[in-house]
Amino acid sequence: MKKNKISKNWINRQKRDIYIRKSNIEGYRSRAVYKLEEINNKFTIFRDGLKVIDLGAAPGSWSQYISKNINNCKLLAIDIKNIETINNTYFLKGDFLDEIFQEKIKKYFNKKVDVVLSDMAANTTGNKNLDSIATGELCIEAMNFSINILNNNGQFVSKLFMGSIFNEIVSLAKKNFKETHIFKPTSSRKESKECFLICKKLF
Ligand SMILES: C[S@@+](CC[C@H](N)C(=O)[O-])C[C@H]1O[C@@H](n2cnc3c(N)ncnc32)[C@H](O)[C@@H]1O
Numbered sequence: 001m002k003k004n005k006i007s008k009n010w011i012n013r014q015k016r017d018i019y020i021r022k023s024n025i026e027g028y029r030s031r032a033v034y035k036l037e038e039i040n041n042k043f044t045i046f047r048d049g050l051k052v053i054d055l056g057a058a059p060g061s062w063s064q065y066i067s068k069n070i071n072n073c074k075l076l077a078i079d080i081k082n083i084e085t086i087n088n089t090y091f092l093k094g095d096f097l098d099e100i101f102q103e104k105i106k107k108y109f110n111k112k113v114d115v116v117l118s119d120m121a122a123n124t125t126g127n128k129n130l131d132s133i134a135t136g137e138l139c140i141e142a143m144n145f146s147i148n149i150l151n152n153n154g155q156f157v158s159k160l161f162m163g164s165i166f167n168e169i170v171s172l173a174k175k176n177f178k179e180t181h182i183f184k185p186t187s188s189r190k191e192s193k194e195c196f197l198i199c200k201k202l203f
Contacts, residue, residue: 019187023061029084032119033061034187035196036157042183043198045155046070051113053105053149055096055142056120056159058083076108096120096138102145112151118142118158132163132193139169139197147176147202155200162193173199 014020019031040046048071054063057077066075067088077083077091085091092108094101120142122134139158146156156177160169173180177199184195 028061028064029059030061031187033065035185036062036065036117036119038185038187039157039183039196039198043157043181043200045115045157045198046073048072050074050115051109051111052076052115052117053109053113054078055116055118056138057091060084060086060089062117062119063089074109076105078105096145097141105145106149109149113149113154114151115155115157116142116146116150118156121159128161128193129163132161133165135159135161136163136165136169140165140172143169143172143176143199146199150202152202153200154202155198157199158197159194160197162195169197173197175203177202 017031019034023031023033046066046069050070051074052066054075054077056079057063058079058081060077060083063075063077063086066073067086073088075089077086077089078096079093080095082093083091090108092104096102118139120138122131122138124131139160142158143156150156160166170180170182179200181198182195183198188194
């Protein structure tokens with residue numbers, strides 16, 4: 001397909017997408033917010049007073065959702081990219097895969113946290129299998145980090161893609177958490193292999 005045809009299709013799809021329209025009206029920076037809302041409605045992740053880490057937070061709609069809906073939350077947002085300021089949210093810019101950066105995150109809380117969210121996604125290459133592996137590796141790194149920083153009743157929520165690394169990730173989750181669920185929100189595009197892993201309570 002020619003380049004200008006692809007971008008026309010992209011523009012048309014953006015116009016038709018009800019979640020993009022809704023996010024513009026409600027003042028959210030991305031349609032991704034509705035995935036988190038659906039996850040929270042189904043699995044009750046949030047309550048007031050929680051300590052939360054939002055990995056891969058840019059442009060910031062998940063952090064916006066938490067900041068608007070959860071009272072007295074201590075929220076730390078992380079991304080390689082900059083994000084515009086969000087109320088009641090502390091932002092740290094850096095590469096989550098960097099061990100020194102992970103130490104910085106731990107230092108910020110200096111104690112266990114209640115929720116680790118990861119919507120991190122690797123840059124796409126066009127090869128769906130390679131893309132799912134790269135994002136799967138981010139998910140595994142986020143899970144290993146969570147196991148160290150979550151309190152016993154903590155929750156871990158992460159994006160992942162169906163693909164060759166999927167079963168490995170799910171069995172790792174089952175080894176470490178008492179409850180694990182896989183969920184595809186209605187707001188996640190049907191044609192995408194994206195789904196979410198929801199884990200509760202460490203063994
Ligand atoms: C799908 S977007 C997240 C959208 C976000 N949840 C929202 O609601 O606005 C994925 C993000 O993951 C970030 N990311 C990917 N790899 C990362 C890494 N190693 N460290 C930190 N952030 C990373 C990207 O920069 C990108 O902003």
